[in-house]
Amino acid sequence: MSTLCNYYLTLTVIGLILTKVVFSEARVEVPELQVDAIRYEYIALQKSLWLYLDKEGTSKSSEFRKVYDSHRKFVNDNFQSNFEVGRYDILNHYEWSLLERDLLQIDRMFDYYQNFMNEHNNTAEVNERAILDICETVLRNDNVFSMSRIFQELELVMVKQTLYYRAMLESTDQICHTQQSAQQFIYSLYSDIALTELKGYTMMQFSWMMLRIYGKGNFSQEVELMRMDYVKRTERALKLLREVMRRADRILWRCDPGKFEQGKNYDEVTRLLQGYIENEVDLNKEETCREDCAFYQSTRSEGCFKDLYCARQPRCSGKLYHCTYVDADMWICPASRNSTRRYEYLEYENGRVLGQRTPCVRGTTKVESWWRYLFWHCSYCFCLCDEISIKSDRYFNLRETVADVDNNRVVTGLRITKQNRIFHLQIQEGELLPRGNINRSSLTWKPVENYQIFDRDVRNGRDYHTLSYESRSMDLDDIYTDDNSFIVVGVRWRVVGAHLNLEAKLAEFDFKMGKLISPETNSFWKSNDNTDVSGERRQKIKLNNPDKSTRTIVKSIPDSRHNQYIDFINTSMDKDAAQSTVPFIDTQEVTSNPPVPLSGVGIYHKGRQGYGGFLAPKIMTYDFTPHVRVPQDIN
Ligand SMILES: *[C@@H]1O[C@H](CO)[C@@H](O)[C@H](O)[C@H]1NC(C)=O
Ligand SMILES: *[C@@H]1O[C@H](CO)[C@@H](O)[C@H](O)[C@H]1NC(C)=O
Ligand SMILES: *[C@@H]1O[C@H](CO)[C@@H](O)[C@H](O)[C@H]1NC(C)=O
Ligand SMILES: *[C@@H]1O[C@H](CO)[C@@H](O)[C@H](O)[C@H]1NC(C)=O
Ligand SMILES: *[C@@H]1O[C@H](CO)[C@@H](O)[C@H](O)[C@H]1NC(C)=O
Numbered sequence: 090m091s092t093l094c095n096y097y098l099t100l101t102v103i104g105l106i107l108t109k110v111v112f113s114e115a116r117v118e119v120p121e122l123q124v125d126a127i128r129y130e131y132i133a134l135q136k137s138l139w140l141y142l143d144k145e146g147t148s149k150s151s152e153f154r155k156v157y158d159s160h161r162k163f164v165n166d167n168f169q170s171n172f173e174v175g176r177y178d179i180l181n182h183y184e185w186s187l188l189e190r191d192l193l194q195i196d197r198m199f200d201y202y203q204n205f206m207n208e209h210n211n212t213a214e215v216n217e218r219a220i221l222d223i224c225e226t227v228l229r230n231d232n233v234f235s236m237s238r239i240f241q242e243l244e245l246v247m248v249k250q251t252l253y254y255r256a257m258l259e260s261t262d263q264i265c266h267t268q269q270s271a272q273q274f275i276y277s278l279y280s281d282i283a284l285t286e287l288k289g290y291t292m293m294q295f296s297w298m299m300l301r302i303y304g305k306g307n308f309s310q311e312v313e314l315m316r317m318d319y320v321k322r323t324e325r326a327l328k329l330l331r332e333v334m335r336r337a338d339r340i341l342w343r344c345d346p347g348k349f350e351q352g353k354n355y356d357e358v359t360r361l362l363q364g365y366i367e368n369e370v371d372l373n374k375e376e377t378c379r380e381d382c383a384f385y386q387s388t389r390s391e392g393c394f395k396d397l398y399c400a401r402q403p404r405c406s407g408k409l410y411h412c413t414y415v416d417a418d419m420w421i422c423p424a425s426r427n428s429t430r431r432y433e434y435l436e437y438e439n440g441r442v443l444g445q446r447t448p449c450v451r452g453t454t455k456v457e458s459w460w461r462y463l464f465w466h467c468s469y470c471f472c473l474c475d476e477i478s479i480k481s482d483r484y485f486n487l488r489e490t491v492a493d494v495d496n497n498r499v500v501t502g503l504r505i506t507k508q509n510r511i512f513h514l515q516i517q518e519g520e521l522l523p524r525g526n527i528n529r530s531s532l533t534w535k536p537v538e539n540y541q542i543f544d545r546d547v548r549n550g551r552d553y554h555t556l557s558y559e560s561r562s563m564d565l566d567d568i569y570t571d572d573n574s575f576i577v578v579g580v581r582w583r584v585v586g587a588h589l590n591l592e593a594k595l596a597e598f599d600f601k602m603g604k605l606i607s608p609e610t611n612s613f614w615k616s617n618d619n620t621d622v623s624g625e626r627r628q629k630i631k632l633n634n635p636d637k638s639t640r641t642i643v644k645s646i647p648d649s650r651h652n653q654y655i656d657f658i659n660t661s662m663d664k665d666a667a668q669s670t671v672p673f674i675d676t677q678e679v680t681s682n683p684p685v686p687l688s689g690v691g692i693y694h695k696g697r698q699g700y701g702g703f704l705a706p707k708i709m710t711y712d713f714t715p716h717v718r719v720p721q722d723i724n
Contacts, residue, residue, distance in 0.1 A: 121601060121716040123524045124283045127167045128323065131287065132316065134163060135294050139312065142301055149302060154212040156298045160291065161206040168203070172196045172285055177278055179263045180256055184246045191239045192285045198226065199288040202295075217303065224296035236289050237315075243282060244322050248329050253279070257337045265344035265644075268682045270710040272337035277683065279330050283323075290319055324719060331717040340567075342647060342693070342707040343677045349639040355703065356507045356674050359429040360481035361556055362659040364443070364667030365405050365474035366421065366435070366456070370394040370467045372412065378461055382414035382470035398456045398469070402431065407476030410558060414468050415441060417458040422449035429480050430668040435471075443471075444666035473659055473667065475558045483556040484511040485589055488538050491579030492518035494596060494608035500577045501527055502680030503690055503706040506537060511553055512674065513537040514580045514591075514706065519684050521576075523603035525711055527684040534678075550584070560587035561657040564627065565649045566617040568593040569689020569709045574600070576686040576711060578612060585620060588654055591692050592616040598686070600716065619652055630655045630694055635701040636664040638673040645695040645702055655694050660701060671701025679708050686711040 120126050138156055141147070172192050177185060202223060209215045230237065246252050253275060260267050260274035267274050293315065297308045346354040369378045371392050372385045388409050393399040402423065416437035422444075424430035434444030436453075458468040477483070490513070492498040502517030520531035540547050549555050568591055579594030596612035598605045605611075621627045630653050637660055638645075649655070659667040672694060689709035696702020 120718050120720065121524065122280070122713065122718075123526065124280045124287070125323075125327075125718070126524070128283070128287050130167075131163065131291055132320075134159060135316070138298060139309070142298060143309075150212075152302050153215075153299075156295070156302065157206070157212050157215065160295050161210065164203050164206065164291065168199070168284070168288060170284075171200070172281055176281070177256075179259055179266055180252070183252055183255060183259075184250070185252070188243060188246055191242065192282065194234065195236070195239065195285050195289045199285075199292060202227075202292055220299050221303065223292075224299050227292045227296045236293055239289065240286060240319075240322065243286065244325070247282065248322075248326050251329065253326075253329055253333045257333050261338055264341065268341070268680075270337070270339045270341040270681065272334050272339045272713065273341075273681055273683075273685060273710050275330070275333055275337055276713050279326070283326070290315075320720070327717055327719045331714060331719060334714045334717060339688070339710045339712060340691075340707055341679060341681050341710060342695070343675065343679050343705065345641075345644040345675075345695075345703075346677060351639075352507075354675070354677050355639065356482075356505075356512075356676050357429075358483050358512075358556060358657055358670040358674070360474070360476060360478065361483050361561060361657055361670040362410065362473040362475055362558065362667070363431060363670070364659065364662060365409065365431060365472050366398070366402070366419075366469055367405070367409065367412075367472055368394065368397065368399065368458070368467055368469050371399055372409065372470065372472075378465040378467040382412040382468060382472075385412040385470065385472065386410065388412075388472075398454065401454060405472075405474035405476050406478070407474060408558065409472040409474055412470040412472035415443075415471050417466075417468060419456050419469065420453040421456055422447075422453045423451050424668070425450065430666075431474075432666050432668060435666055441663075443662050444664070444668065471662065471667075477555070477557075482507065482510045482512075484542060485554045485556070485582055486511050486513040486538065487551065487553055487582055487584065489579055489581040489594070490514055490516050490535065490537070491594055492516060492535065494578050494605055494612075497521050497603075497605055498531070498578075499527075499596075499598075499605070499686050500579065500690070501532065501684040501687065502534075502678055503580065503708055504534075504678040505674055505676050505704075505706060507674075507676070508537050508539065509541045511540075511542065514582065516580060517678065517680055517684075521598065521603045521605065521686060523601060525600060525686060525713060525716070526603065527686065529684060532684060554582070554584050554589060556657060560584075562588040562621075562654045563657070563692065563704055564588050564590045564617070565630070565651070565653045565655060565691075565693050566591050567651045567689055567691035567693075567707075567709065568615050568617065569691075570595050570615065573688070573712055573715050574598065576688060577690055578605070578608060579614075580690055581614075583616070585618070586622075588620065590616060591690070593690050617652060621654065625652060628653045632658060632671060632696075632701055634661045634664070634699065635671050636661055636699060637669050638671055638696065638701040638703055641697050641700040643697060645697055645700075647693050647695045647707075648702070649694040651691070655704070669701070672696065672704050673701060675703040675705035677705075679706050681708070681710055688712055 120129050257275050261271040374391050416439045418438040420436045422433040424433050434446050436442045498518040499521050500516045501519040506515045515537050520528040575595040578596040582589045592614045596608040619625050660669045687708050688711050691707045
């Protein structure tokens, strides 16, 4: 007993020691986020320059050359981008617009400073008066301009009044506008502010150094105070940032477009299950009318008795399901020949109208049921037609789509496209750079596989899946990893039972280096294997009496969760004469700006009550939170 106690005690002590060791190692670690790494590097540079200036016996001109040239180099190496005006304008009704003005002022001053150094790159010829002018502008501290007032203001609003936190809430609501996940929005905001602040800080340090070189004073106390202040402010900002980023959502999805345009921002599965009028006499081989419509739950169109209405419409050559009786006589308004609809609307004699009654371009046809031998009613039934034809687009690509990992490319965006009547998951790929960056100019949409259903060597079930009455479900999943050293490099659909099921390929990478690590071996496909009958059962999303998705006036909102599924079904009889297949498919691209690596992808449903809604892809941006390191002490 006592030995056991000792044992645990020893373990605890070792644990404590280990924690301490790990902890103290974390203290000296170089920051991982881009802007933090740049700041860290500058503070090291600044320290070495002051040490150099404190040395006795260095000539003024070599001091000048050293400070000037090392600043020019540092600035050119690290500050390429400018603060983008209006990028955070969803924050304008907070205290943001004033801060933005201040940040722009620093940015403009910095541009001048950087241009000056690049235009005067020969230190022997730099004019002292011009340098002193720069120092004066930068170190100005009055009502018109004061860098330290701006720094205080930034900390007051962003950190003390927690605008970072409010910005996270706001951007979650405004995802249509920002094209960034909430976490990304916060991270960009922080990076932009921190980079601009660093620009201000380097200009101030540069100015103090120059004044020292020109013999205007010692300034070592001012400089040290300023550095300590800066380090403290950064520490407080990072602490808050980490908390806010931890809570921030990383999902990014697209809102409905301003105007729906088929083939451009949405597409449809067509003629999967479509309303179809057929007389009972043609629903059985015997040409009888002994049953009622509801008797025919799964049948075929077997003939065309006496060339009645059946001869005047294209016959359904597939199977017929779920026939119902509405009323004996009706007027039928056929759709135009090139349409995927069969009917615009049907109007029954009892007044019921299926579909939207509009002026009928091709003219209506009166269709009347009849009696046979006084006791058999040969009624016109309303059935659903499942017919594979040239007008029925119902194919989903099953081949995998993987980024060019050999050239260090990863998936940065996703969309669904229809090509050669086949729906494909298409990826945007981009070159991975250090610290979670993506090379913007390398972004491309990888062309989808250009095959046709009827090509040789192309097979149903292997290359593509064909939807049918029996197999028409789409699994709705978020496929992602919690392991921060993996990112998405590919996607594909597979068929599980009667369901289309999303898979994502994840590959290991090195965050700081920005390199995939042997992606051929260190990668795997991930999916959610639950079905509606096994595992943690999937739930079905039901569409209730849906109209065509594009008729909604208000914008769709996501209404599905992970581990659900949805069936493609016919639209409502009353609203659309069951002529369309829903949900529709949102084909807008889902990408973030700026581009980032992804830790996951998903398929979800969005819609509104009474409409079919849309299936759409979503992306989950890489989690930067573990890379936010709060420095204990940058000494
Ligand atoms: C200095 O600037 C001139 C033009 O302003 C440029 O041609 C030259 O390459 C620059 N030299 C260095 C060392 O940057
Ligand atoms: C500036 O002051 C610090 C301490 O206040 C001192 O250590 C340093 O030698 C001084 N440097 C010069 C160049 O006077
Ligand atoms: C069908 O054809 C008509 C003219 O014949 C044309 O106005 C209409 O845009 C076409 N519709 C589709 C969906 O192609
Ligand atoms: C970014 O991509 C472009 C085009 O592929 C390439 O020319 C450029 O060198 C890349 N930049 C970096 C930093 O890798
Ligand atoms: C699809 O059409 C059938 C007609 O056979 C109808 O009973 C059913 O209600 C329709 N589905 C929906 C969701 O309206």
